[in-house]
Amino acid sequence: MATARRVLEQLRHDPRTIALMLIVPCVLISLLKWVFDASPHVFQSVGAALLGIFPFTVMFLVTSVGMLRERTTGTLERLLTMPLAKADLLGGYALAFGSVALVQAGIASALTIGLLGLKVAGPVWAVFVVALLDALLGMALGLFTSAFARTEFQAVQFLPAFVLPQFLLCGLFAPRDRMQPVLRWISDVLPLSYAVSAMDKITAHGTVTGGLITDMAIIAGAGVLALALGAATLRRRTD
Numbered sequence: 003m004a005t006a007r008r009v010l011e012q013l014r015h016d017p018r019t020i021a022l023m024l025i026v027p028c029v030l031i032s033l034l035k036w037v038f039d040a041s042p043h044v045f046q047s048v049g050a051a052l053l054g055i056f057p058f059t060v061m062f063l064v065t066s067v068g069m070l071r072e073r074t075t076g077t078l079e080r081l082l083t084m085p086l087a088k089a090d091l092l093g094g095y096a097l098a099f100g101s102v103a104l105v106q107a108g109i110a111s112a113l114t115i116g117l118l119g120l121k122v123a124g125p126v127w128a129v130f131v132v133a134l135l136d137a138l139l140g141m142a143l144g145l146f147t148s149a150f151a152r153t154e155f156q157a158v159q160f161l162p163a164f165v166l167p168q169f170l171l172c173g174l175f176a177p178r179d180r181m182q183p184v185l186r187w188i189s190d191v192l193p194l195s196y197a198v199s200a201m202d203k204i205t206a207h208g209t210v211t212g213g214l215i216t217d218m219a220i221i222a223g224a225g226v227l228a229l230a231l232g233a234a235t236l237r238r239r240t241d
Contacts, residue, residue: 005094009068010101023064023102027056027110035118049120050201051174053133057106058140058194059165065099065144066157092145092233096138103137124204128214132204135221136197142228143193149232168194173202193224 013019031052038044111130114120122129147164151157171181171189178189189195200217207214 003094003097005091006097006101009095009098013098013102019064020102023060024106024109027060027106028113030056031110031114032118045118046121046205048174049114049118050122050129050205051172051198053110053114053120053129054136054197054201055169055172055174055194057103057110057133057137058197059161059169061099061103061106061137061140062144062147062165063158063161065095065141066148066151066160067154069095069145069148070151070154070157092229095145096141096229099141100138103134103141107134107137122205123208124206124210124214128204128210129201132197132200132218132221135218135225136194139193139197139221139225139228142225142232146228146232165194168192171195172198174198193221196220196224 031049034049034052035045107130111126111133115122115126115129143164147160148157151160171178171185171192172194173189178186178195181189196217200214200221203211203214203217
């Protein structure tokens, strides 16, 4: 809880990061709506999926750079000299950024379904829950990958190396079952595939199906696994 309070206090004094996490996903979704203004069916088909992808990407970027900064400034090394386990530290980060993700998911979902007029057959709360899980997954993966970077520039490099392949293979551009078998097998182990799959199910079905629950469980499980791996690979500092 102390770590979570410290991180939230830092965010409170960093309006640019707050804008990146809360406003940028909404701006991107709005731009998509306006780009396809002459073809509204396009937005209806991909809007829900991008509602999960954009928060995922933004949270990945912010948390990977934020955790790396803790090491390069020596903050992490000082913290770990205290009776504080690595899992406690990552748990504090998860609570702090999870609180922001909660707000982010609420704003983005309200904008997309309300002002932008995205129509979904399923319950609106399911859209919010999946968007929240996607943001938390991005946060967890960002904390995990930060352990393998030495500079903030290297942390940013994980975005095209780690996120963009998932973006291409998640089923947004082409149905996963129509991909080459090798690509389909790869997409089956990428967590973002299940984020898009969950949003597609909410868009198409009027009730919460077993497949949707499975997708949500996989997203949540991938996030927990990423946090566990992050705790196992977390280094005290970066030289």
